[in-house]
Amino acid sequence: MLDTQPSPESQDDGIACKDCSLFQLCLPVGPGEADLELLKRVTKRRRLVRRGEYLYRPGEPLVFIYAVKSGSVMSTILLEGGSRQVSGFHLPGEMLGTDAINAGVHGCGALALETTSVCELPFSSLEDLGDVVSSVQRQLLRIMSKQILHDQMLQVLLRKRSAAERLAAFLASLSVRFNRRGFSSQEFNMSMSREQIGNYLGLAEETVSRLFSRFQEGGVLTAKRKHIRIHDLEALHAAARLPKDLEWANAI
Amino acid sequence: MLDTQPSPESQDDGIACKDCSLFQLCLPVGPGEADLELLKRVTKRRRLVRRGEYLYRPGEPLVFIYAVKSGSVMSTILLEGGSRQVSGFHLPGEMLGTDAINAGVHGCGALALETTSVCELPFSSLEDLGDVVSSVQRQLLRIMSKQILHDQMLQVLLRKRSAAERLAAFLASLSVRFNRRGFSSQEFNMSMSREQIGNYLGLAEETVSRLFSRFQEGGVLTAKRKHIRIHDLEALHAAARLPKDLEWANAI
DNA sequence: CGAATCCTTGAACACCTTCAACAGGGGTGG
DNA sequence: CCACCCCTGTTGAAGGTGTTCAAGGATTCG
Numbered sequence: 183m184l185d186t187q188p189s190p191e192s193q194d195d196g197i198a199c200k201d202c203s204l205f206q207l208c209l210p211v212g213p214g215e216a217d218l219e220l221l222k223r224v225t226k227r228r229r230l231v232r233r234g235e236y237l238y239r240p241g242e243p244l245v246f247i248y249a250v251k252s253g254s255v256m257s258t259i260l261l262e263g264g265s266r267q268v269s270g271f272h273l274p275g276e277m278l279g280t281d282a283i284n285a286g287v288h289g290c291g292a293l294a295l296e297t298t299s300v301c302e303l304p305f306s307s308l309e310d311l312g313d314v315v316s317s318v319q320r321q322l323l324r325i326m327s328k329q330i331l332h333d334q335m336l337q338v339l340l341r342k343r344s345a346a347e348r349l350a351a352f353l354a355s356l357s358v359r360f361n362r363r364g365f366s367s368q369e370f371n372m373s374m375s376r377e378q379i380g381n382y383l384g385l386a387e388e389t390v391s392r393l394f395s396r397f398q399e400g401g402v403l404t405a406k407r408k409h410i411r412i413h414d415l416e417a418l419h420a421a422a423r424l425p426k427d428l429e430w431a432n433a434i
Numbered sequence: 435m436l437d438t439q440p441s442p443e444s445q446d447d448g449i450a451c452k453d454c455s456l457f458q459l460c461l462p463v464g465p466g467e468a469d470l471e472l473l474k475r476v477t478k479r480r481r482l483v484r485r486g487e488y489l490y491r492p493g494e495p496l497v498f499i500y501a502v503k504s505g506s507v508m509s510t511i512l513l514e515g516g517s518r519q520v521s522g523f524h525l526p527g528e529m530l531g532t533d534a535i536n537a538g539v540h541g542c543g544a545l546a547l548e549t550t551s552v553c554e555l556p557f558s559s560l561e562d563l564g565d566v567v568s569s570v571q572r573q574l575l576r577i578m579s580k581q582i583l584h585d586q587m588l589q590v591l592l593r594k595r596s597a598a599e600r601l602a603a604f605l606a607s608l609s610v611r612f613n614r615r616g617f618s619s620q621e622f623n624m625s626m627s628r629e630q631i632g633n634y635l636g637l638a639e640e641t642v643s644r645l646f647s648r649f650q651e652g653g654v655l656t657a658k659r660k661h662i663r664i665h666d667l668e669a670l671h672a673a674a675r676l677p678k679d680l681e682w683a684n685a686i
Numbered sequence: 687c688g689a690a691t692c693c694t695t696g697a698a699c700a701c702c703t704t705c706a707a708c709a710g711g712g713g714t715g716g
Numbered sequence: 717c718c719a720c721c722c723c724t725g726t727t728g729a730a731g732g733t734g735t736t737c738a739a740g741g742a743t744t745c746g
Contacts, residue, residue, distance in 0.1 A: 259590060267593065269586050281586065283579035290586075323571075326578040327535035333585035334521050334533065334542075338511060340592035341519065341636030345702065376725060384593030386703055391726055407711085407725075597734065628693065638735055643694055659693075659743075 227302040231255075237278075237292035237300065244282040246302040247322075250274050253298025254373040257290040268382040271295075271374060273359050279305075280326050295373035340384050343423070348383040349393045350421035353403070357412060369411045479554040483507075489530075489544035489552065496534040498554040499574075502526050505550025506625040509542040520634040523547075523626060525611050531557075532578050547625035592636050595675070600635040601645045602673035605655070609664060621663045 228251070231237055237248060240260050248255075255272040269290055272278045282288045283305070339348055361367035372379075376394075377387040394405045402418055404411040412418055480503070483489055489500060492512050500507075507524040521542055524530045534540040535557070591600055613619035624631075628646075629639040646657045654670055656663040664670055 259586060261590070267590050269589065281579055281582045284576045284583060285579075289583060322575065323578070324536045326575065326582065327533055327537075330533040330578065330581055330585060331536060331541060333582060333589065334511060337521065337585065337589060337592060338513070338519050340589060341633075381593075387724090388704085388726080389702060391724095392702095395726075627691095639692090640694080640736085641734060643692095644734095647694075 227304070229300050229302055231294040231298050231300065233294055233296050235294050237294065237298075238288045239291045240289055242288045244279065244286050244288060244305055247277060247279040247305050248292070249277050249301040249303065251299040251301055254295045255292050255298055255300070256295050256374065256378060257292045259290055266291075266381075268378055271382070273356075274363050276359075277325060280322075280329060283326075345383075345385050345389050346393055346396070346421060347423050348385065349379070349390060349397075350418055351424055352379065352383060353410065353412070354415075354419050354422045354424065356410075357415065357418070367412070368415060369409075372408045372410055375408075479556070481552050481554055483546040483550050483552070485546055485548050487546050489546065489550075490540045491543045492541055494540050496531065496538050496540060496557055499529060499531040499557050500544070501529050501553040501555065503551040503553055506547045507544050507550055507552070508547050508626060508630060509544045511542055518543075518633075520630055523634070525608075526615050528611075529577060532574075532581060535578075597635075597637050597641050598645055598648070598673060599675050600637065601631070601642060601649075602670055603676055604631065604635060605662065605664070606667075606671050606674045606676065608662075609667065609670070619664070620667060621661075624660045624662060627660075 227246075229237075231253075237255060250272050252274050254274075255278060256268060257270045257272065257278055259267040259269050261267055270278070272292075278292055279288070281290060339351055343351070356370065356372065357367040360370045374382075376390045379385075380387045380390040383390070394403075397403050397418075398405055400417075402412070402414045402421070404413065479498075481489075483505075489507060502524050504526050506526075507530060508520060509522045509524065509530055511519040511521050513519055522530070524544075530544055531540070533542060591603055595603070608622065608624065609619045612622045626634075628642045631637075632639045632642040635642070646655075649655050649670075650657055652669075654664070654666045654673070656665065
């Protein structure tokens with residue numbers, strides 16, 4: 183599959199961190215120049231992973247926290263019996279790897295769904311640097327707190343919502359997240375398959391497929407494989423039955 | 435309801451922090467005396483809440499992170515329409531409130547299920563103190579990372595597990611958590627109702643009740659209202675189908 | 687003792703899954 | 717370039733699991 187997702191940033195690697203739209207999304211430390219310098223040092227490392235490649239695998243030691251710059255990453259939990267549980271999708275501007283801080287070892291695997299560029303934030307440097315980095319560490323606390331919040335929101339979805347509500351919430355979330363990154367909120371290419379969406383939402387692949395058809399019949403959207411065009415954003419959000427709180431978006 | 439849970443620690447409030455069994459559970463900073471002194475200062479505050487009282491309500495500013503000393507606390511998310519979603523049960527030695535760090539405001543409410551004693555950890559002091567506190571802050575990061583991990587495990591449970599597996603996992607978790615605190619792993623009093631368990635596990639109250647009956651018919655346990663006696667711990671863990679990893683216990 | 691709450695059990699029903707078959711694209715090799 | 721194959725996605729039918737509705741029993745507390 184081609185990297186069909188348009189890239190809002192130059193492929194030039196010489197970009198300054200402060201110009202990276204990711205900067206304010208993942209580590210908004212404010213106007214302090216010292217922190218900015220520090221962050222520049224910390225976030226300098228880049229890595230490119232191709233579709234199907236792993237950013238990290240379960241069991242590997244935690245070396246970096248990652249921030250997605252472009253592309254998309256799927257994290258999966260390896261269950262006994264070898265089956266894999268999708269635990270999250272990470273779009274540009276979103277972080278992953280914080281769940282490994284506790285054990286110092288990655289419990290999840292992170293798989294690139296398309297050609298993906300990430301920032302590597304060496305965790306040891308975040309941890310060891312003195313109080314210069316305190317505001318960064320505070321930021322890290324906030325980010326992790328946010329993730330806890332989002333995991334809880336996702337749990338709400340998984341507990342009591344119908345299949346249609348789950349998929350609507352998922353699509354509404356994608357829409358908001360793409361839009362936040364400067365893309366259209368009404369038309370985008372998903373990088374994940376029906377099976378992966380189903381796995382993530384706790385639904386069978388067939389159910390997801392049927393729901394896409396049903397939404398299409400209802401005139402809410404047009405879905406041609408991975409290309410999604412939302413005609414009635416209002417209806418989609420209504421079907422999702424989520425609080426209007428934008429924080430929800432990251433959760434799903 | 436009486437506080438039927440036996441208390442493994444003296445009710446005397448003069449207990450030194452380092453003698454508190456909670457100490458190593460929630461903030462194991464190691465042998466450093468400086469940190470120990472600091473923690474003693476930080477965790478000195480206690481609070482007693484009675485059954486039905488709130489530790490905090492949604493919307494209140496984040497002042498403390500809490501650690502349960504005795505009793506039990508249920509945290510709930512307030513959904514639109516006024517319905518409440520149970521998002522977690524917190525037993526002695528477990529923390530709550532970290533999800534509020536991001537917004538600085540509690541999104542959940544925390545309700546005492548029985549007479550409960552908690553430690554109040556002023557969040558500002560955790561945040562503001564210099565590098566003296568760095569190891570504590572690192573600890574906080576670990577704790578939050580652990581919670582993220584556990585939330586993910588819970589999601590696995592909610593996505594693809596049957597009702598019986600969910601309840602078995604919940605009971606197995608309670609068993610492990612009680613045992614960790616020095617209580618019997620085979621016999622204990624739950625502080626939560628069938629309805630609350632169902633809400634938490636994404637099941638109807640009736641389903642939970644039926645499952646208790648079914649487990650009882652199968653000779654796995656005896657349940658007399660909130661008093662649980664597990665006869666076949668092996669079978670319960672088998673029914674739960676969880677990795678033997680103890681980390682699971684906190685998750686559910 | 688009465689009331690309210692919690693728990694239990696039964697029956698019908700709805701939703702989603704599972705099994706099955708097929709369609710359609712995309713990539714590969716001839 | 718075309719044919720083929722494999723993978724992904726779609727659709728149908730049957731069946732199971734859990735919910736909902738309903739009623740009754742048990743326990744606690746005023």
